[in-house]
Amino acid sequence: MHKKVTKAVFPVAGLGTRFLPATKSIPKEMLPIVDKPLIQYAVEEAIAAGIETLIFITGRTKGAIADHFDKSYELEKELEQRQKTEALDCLNKIVPASVSCVYLRQAEALGLGHAVLCAKPVIEDEPFAVVLPDDLVHNEGVGCLGQMTELFDETQSTILGVERVPPESTASYGIVKTASDSGRLNRIDQIVEKPQPKDASSNLGVVGRYILAPTIFGELQSTDKGAGGEIQLTDAIAGLMSREAVYAYEFHGTRYDCGTKLGFLTANVEYALRDAELKQGFRGFLSALDIHE
């Protein structure tokens, strides 16, 4: 039977240690790129891809995420009274009424694989998307997840978003080896979590966009702790590959790794330079900077 992807999982229960102390009481996913939190970019990309149910896997200190996607009566009333229609409009557009939000708690941050497994009771037996908000992907045209849901219509199989990463940084990614190298969509025949550059079979790194078959849950249930003592999604995908086709897709778009300070700062600069109101002033500021070593 032909299936469509209508649910997306946003694992947001991680500790965000690379951004401490900022993330002591604020979720990493609420850090803004210019004026919008990372999680909102991820949600907008998912909604544009046709997702109707947003499933957030949250944890302690992540309450701000649920608040962000909830109605804020007091603020809205206040803005109305002050006739701040533009600001009010921007709040009303955060989540369309036709989209549902579900919040599930991951009591302990046992790893990305474990976070995805927490979504099983809501996903049941459907294919679904996983979006990691700290991987921000900019596109002028169809978003990264939209490209992948379109492909899923044809393959009806698991698809991982991948990109070429610098060969010296393979130890930060799940690395895949594909059976062929023709075009952007290729079947994977090996996946390894965070290999050292000398052991890596390629430099095709998995980034935070996945369309997963529901059979992944069976794999996750029998996956032991892997790299970093965490239950790794990559290890479960490796198990899935021995039973069914898994594809890698080199998406169109520019990815920013906002889980690192450098990626986060780069994204802020580039998004500010794309912003109609900011770009002129900001470009002027940047070109006047006297940069010394």
Ligand code: UTP
């Ligand atoms: P990361 O490892 O990039 O995020 O996980 P982190 O653990 O929050 O950050 P650092 O490494 O300590 O700085 C990728 C995504 O998976 C989620 C994170 O919230 C992030 O969106 N995650 C990770 C979970 O939801 N649960 C986990 O147990 C681990």
